[in-house]
Amino acid sequence: MWDLIAEQISQVTGHSLAGAEPRSISGGSINQAYAFSDSQQTYFVKLNQAARVAMFEAEALGLKEIAQTNTTRVPQPICWGTASGHSYLVLEWIDLGRGNPQTWEQMGQQLAALHQVQSQKGFGWHQDNTIGATPQINPWTSDWVAFFSQHRIGYQLQLAARRGGSFPQQKELLAAIPKLLNHQPQPALVHGDLWSGNAACSQSGEPVLLDPAVYYGDREVDLAMTELFGGFPQAFYQGYHQALALPEGYQQRKPLYNFYHILNHFNLFGGSYLAQAQGLIEQVLSLT
Numbered sequence: 242m243w244d245l246i247a248e249q250i251s252q253v254t255g256h257s258l259a260g261a262e263p264r265s266i267s268g269g270s271i272n273q274a275y276a277f278s279d280s281q282q283t284y285f286v287k288l289n290q291a292a293r294v295a296m297f298e299a300e301a302l303g304l305k306e307i308a309q310t311n312t313t314r315v316p317q318p319i320c321w322g323t324a325s326g327h328s329y330l331v332l333e334w335i336d337l338g339r340g341n342p343q344t345w346e347q348m349g350q351q352l353a354a355l356h357q358v359q360s361q362k363g364f365g366w367h368q369d370n371t372i373g374a375t376p377q378i379n380p381w382t383s384d385w386v387a388f389f390s391q392h393r394i395g396y397q398l399q400l401a402a403r404r405g406g407s408f409p410q411q412k413e414l415l416a417a418i419p420k421l422l423n424h425q426p427q428p429a430l431v432h433g434d435l436w437s438g439n440a441a442c443s444q445s446g447e448p449v450l451l452d453p454a455v456y457y458g459d460r461e462v463d464l465a466m467t468e469l470f471g472g473f474p475q476a477f478y479q480g481y482h483q484a485l486a487l488p489e490g491y492q493q494r495k496p497l498y499n500f501y502h503i504l505n506h507f508n509l510f511g512g513s514y515l516a517q518a519q520g521l522i523e524q525v526l527s528l529t
């Protein structure tokens with residue numbers, strides 16, 4: 242398998258990866274990750290089952306979508322495909338380091354710039370992708386309430402039901418969405434999975450965003466997720482708010498936006514995420 246991947250990399254980059262060796266990297270939650278290096282070059286390689294090749298293709302296209310905005314650095318996708326019963330995605334290797342307050346401020350500014358990239362086609366994207374390993378459905382939709390109710394919350398609720406997760410107030414929740422999301426957001430390019438594990442920094446101190454689940458949506462979904470698992474440093478929010486003010490009512494919408502991710506975590510990992518999701522439904526309903 243590694244020979245086939247090396248051959249693909251060589252074909253795309255013109256760099257002959259002779260005698261390259263993979264080294265396993267920890268940190269990924271969904272895929273196996275490797276540094277694949279010869280004496281001169283290193284590439285970042287993710288592996289999964291062969292059936293997951295569409296997930297990797299969507300990730301590569303999402304990285305390209307962000308890269309072409311020239312707003313923030315992401316690893317450049319090099320190639321993807323299947324080899325010996327596995328799917329693989331090869332990315333540019335970036336030496337990651339520790340961020341300082343300036344890095345975080347810049348990351349906030351750069352995210353605000355990304356969020357100013359808008360779509361003329363409405364909310365969605367030109368193709369489906371995944372959030373974690375769960376399908377994320379992105380048909381172009383003119384109405385944000387319809388998009389978020391149906392393709393984000395409704396879809397994950399159906400998956401949860403199949404897993405035995407039912408929520409007594411789910412009808413009330415769906416009925417509350419139009420009232421909660423009545424702020425008429427613009428379809429902005431969002432990272433889509435912006436927790437702290439996907440916000441990195443190069444060794445030279447440059448912000449780097451990893452592992453996106455892009456679509457055009459309400460930019461508040463990204464900000465809400467930055468607050469979900471621990472939060473980002475204050476400098477990040479300073480940078481963002483210097484560039485773009487938050488619409489009034491964000492605090493009311495935040496629990497609903499994060500409910501999507503907690504529900505997805507229940508669908509991926511089960512366990513205590515069920516109770517957390519239930520708690521968020523109660524919080525959302527108390528805000529309407």
Ligand code: ADP
Binds near residue numbers: 270337438
């Ligand atoms: P997964 O898709 O399994 O969640 P990630 O894309 O989050 O995997 O990558 C796992 C870890 O590998 C990251 O947390 C980061 O530390 C490191 N990493 C990701 N992309 C690169 C890259 N292009 N270059 C170097 N290290 C990377």
